[in-house]
Amino acid sequence: MKYAVTRLLQLIPLLFVLTLVVFILMRLIPGDPVTIMLGHGAPPDAVAVERVRLGLDQPFYAQYLLFLKNLLKGDMGVSLSTGNTVASELVRRFPYTLTLALGGTVVAAVLGMMAGVVAAVHHNKSIDNTIVTVSMLAISTPSFFLALLLMLLFTFLLGWLPSIGLTSWKHAILPVITLGLSGMGLVTRTTRSSMLDVLSQDYVRTSRSSGIPEKITIYSHALKNALIPVITVLGLRFGYLLAGATLVETVFSIPGIGRFMVDGVLKRDYPVVQSTILVFAASFVTINTAVDLLYAFVDPRIKYE
Amino acid sequence: MSTFRKVIKRKTALMGLIVLVIFITAAIIGPPLCRYDPLGIDPVNKHQLPSAEHWFGTDYLGRDVFTRVVYGSRVSLTISFAGVLSGAFIGILLGVFAGYYGKLTDSLISRFLDVLLAFPGLLLAIVIVAILGDGVENTIIAVTVFSIPSIARMVRSVVISLRNSEYVQVCKVMGASDARIIFTHIIPNAVSQIIVNITLDFGTAILTASSLSFLGLGVQPPSPEWGAMLSQAREVIRSHPMQSIVPGLIITAVVLSFSLLGDGLRDALDPRLRNKFR
Numbered sequence: 171m172k173y174a175v176t177r178l179l180q181l182i183p184l185l186f187v188l189t190l191v192v193f194i195l196m197r198l199i200p201g202d203p204v205t206i207m208l209g210h211g212a213p214p215d216a217v218a219v220e221r222v223r224l225g226l227d228q229p230f231y232a233q234y235l236l237f238l239k240n241l242l243k244g245d246m247g248v249s250l251s252t253g254n255t256v257a258s259e260l261v262r263r264f265p266y267t268l269t270l271a272l273g274g275t276v277v278a279a280v281l282g283m284m285a286g287v288v289a290a291v292h293h294n295k296s297i298d299n300t301i302v303t304v305s306m307l308a309i310s311t312p313s314f315f316l317a318l319l320l321m322l323l324f325t326f327l328l329g330w331l332p333s334i335g336l337t338s339w340k341h342a343i344l345p346v347i348t349l350g351l352s353g354m355g356l357v358t359r360t361t362r363s364s365m366l367d368v369l370s371q372d373y374v375r376t377s378r379s380s381g382i383p384e385k386i387t388i389y390s391h392a393l394k395n396a397l398i399p400v401i402t403v404l405g406l407r408f409g410y411l412l413a414g415a416t417l418v419e420t421v422f423s424i425p426g427i428g429r430f431m432v433d434g435v436l437k438r439d440y441p442v443v444q445s446t447i448l449v450f451a452a453s454f455v456t457i458n459t460a461v462d463l464l465y466a467f468v469d470p471r472i473k474y475e
Numbered sequence: 476m477s478t479f480r481k482v483i484k485r486k487t488a489l490m491g492l493i494v495l496v497i498f499i500t501a502a503i504i505g506p507p508l509c510r511y512d513p514l515g516i517d518p519v520n521k522h523q524l525p526s527a528e529h530w531f532g533t534d535y536l537g538r539d540v541f542t543r544v545v546y547g548s549r550v551s552l553t554i555s556f557a558g559v560l561s562g563a564f565i566g567i568l569l570g571v572f573a574g575y576y577g578k579l580t581d582s583l584i585s586r587f588l589d590v591l592l593a594f595p596g597l598l599l600a601i602v603i604v605a606i607l608g609d610g611v612e613n614t615i616i617a618v619t620v621f622s623i624p625s626i627a628r629m630v631r632s633v634v635i636s637l638r639n640s641e642y643v644q645v646c647k648v649m650g651a652s653d654a655r656i657i658f659t660h661i662i663p664n665a666v667s668q669i670i671v672n673i674t675l676d677f678g679t680a681i682l683t684a685s686s687l688s689f690l691g692l693g694v695q696p697p698s699p700e701w702g703a704m705l706s707q708a709r710e711v712i713r714s715h716p717m718q719s720i721v722p723g724l725i726i727t728a729v730v731l732s733f734s735l736l737g738d739g740l741r742d743a744l745d746p747r748l749r750n751k752f753r
Binding site: 184187188191195196198199303306307309310311312314315318319321322326406409410413416417420421431432435436443447450451454455 | 487586589590593594595596597598601602604605606678682685686689690691692702705709712713716719720723724726727730731734735
């Protein structure tokens with residue numbers, strides 16, 4: 171309990187620091203935001219009026235406080251390219267990204283844990299070597315290339331699945347499988363090495379020597395303990411995907427928040443870039459904290475020192 | 476047995492090493508040997524399949540894909556090596572300072588690393604190019620920043636574990652300067668881990684740089700960077716899939732080779748970890 175409170179209390183300053191860092195970073199971008207908004211030929215008095223309206227005539231700390239105040243109210247400004255509020259765009263796009271993140275993590279978890287256990291149980295046999303090689307390949311293949319290969323095979327050659335947009339569950343299959351396969355490599359490796367660790371423990375030997383069937387030893391005694399480190403990998407992966415599976419969204423033309431950010435960067439749409447980066451970083455550190463708490467809950471040996 | 480022997484005794488690591496030597500050689504001496512200009516447009520011969528004339532075929536502008544891959548290895552490997560080595564240099568310094576001096580220095584550096592690590596994966600690189608703009612140099616800087624946290628944390632933990640060891644204490648008592656203790660007594664203990672880390676980071680950097688270019692945020696066309704090539708080829712993937720498959724396979728092969736070599740090095744340099752993290 172004390173651990174949980176400490177961990178949560180650590181999160182708050184980090185979130186504040188992040189708002190400050192992103193705020194400063196955005197002001198490092200060369201060029202005046204008002205000139206970019208109004209175009210280069212804008213009359214000077216219109217520029218002056220706009221500067222006052224956006225609070226850009228205020229000193230730095232006042233601008234930051236205004237930014238923070240608006241942020242807490244959920245006001246993240248207006249996109250320069252679409253004219254919609256950034257918050258409404260984020261809300262509209264979030265379900266796409268959430269679908270991909272959840273689906274991708276679940277597929278990676280199921281495939282990775284199964285492959286990892288099989289590899290560990292058959293340690294140093296040919297099936298182990300095959301699984302290790304495949305997981306290595308999964309880690310090394312760029313997700314955008316894997317996405318293109320799956321698209322080529324299942325959409326263009328076989329014609330089984332659609333690959334543009336995310337309008338039905340069928341559309342979700344290819345992007346989710348891409349993300350699942352990409353994430354599977356690391357899950358496999360983690361499960362395998364943690365399982366190998368556990369299988370050499372005394373209690374597993376005791377269980378085996380007391381005649382308990384191998385299946386029960388592996389699946390109900392060893393696996394439970396072996397999966398603890400896997401939680402971290404999966405949690406990180408989920409947080410990572412929630413921060414925009416940008417590349418896969420790009421290949422499959424899915425209007426998620428990752429793509430929103432990249433379009434913002436390409437169009438120099440600073441309110442969009444600032445808000446998306448902040449939302450991603452904040453959600454990532456929050457999920458990390460949640461994973462740490464879950465970890466401590468699952469493994470009571472972990473205490474905050 | 477020497478480390479090199481131990482590494483090449485493992486088939487997978489040897490395979491990785493061979494592939495990398497081929498690509499590094501191609502990057503260094505390849506370009507002058509190529510028959511075609513990587514940017515030379517030849518509309519008559521566009522969308523050619525692989526042949527004796529064009530080993531990897533031609534793209535939508537009739538440019539020879541093999542030539543572009545060779546020139547691209549120069550771009551991609553330069554970004555990876557320059558970015559990771561500068562990132563490692565900064566990371567090692569930060570890690571040493573944080574670990575050796577502890578207290579406030581450690582807190583400041585560790586919080587700084589926390590902030591960097593708050594931007595997951597590619598996001599950190601995207602933030603950098605969002606501020607600096609695209610192009611080769613800025614992609615190198617993005618890779619640099621991206622490589623700092625992992626190596627800094629690793630070095631910090633090694634330094635902390637050695638800081639209070641007896642032999643370091645003895646050095647202090649004998650009046651050795653901090654710099655001498657750090658560079659001749661502490662860092663050598665971290666060298667093998669640093670080498671493994673850097674090798675694996677080279678692969679990650681290729682992935683990061685090609686991802687940025689694929690998104691249109693890194694190296695810009697017509698430069699033959701592998702990710703940029705794939706991004707352009709993607710437009711015609713339905714009719715001419717070869718043009719996408721070639722750069723995609725090349726990125727995969729190089730990244731995989733760095734991973735295999737890195738793992739091989741880890742096994743050779745740190746036998747305790749053998750088989751565990753294969």
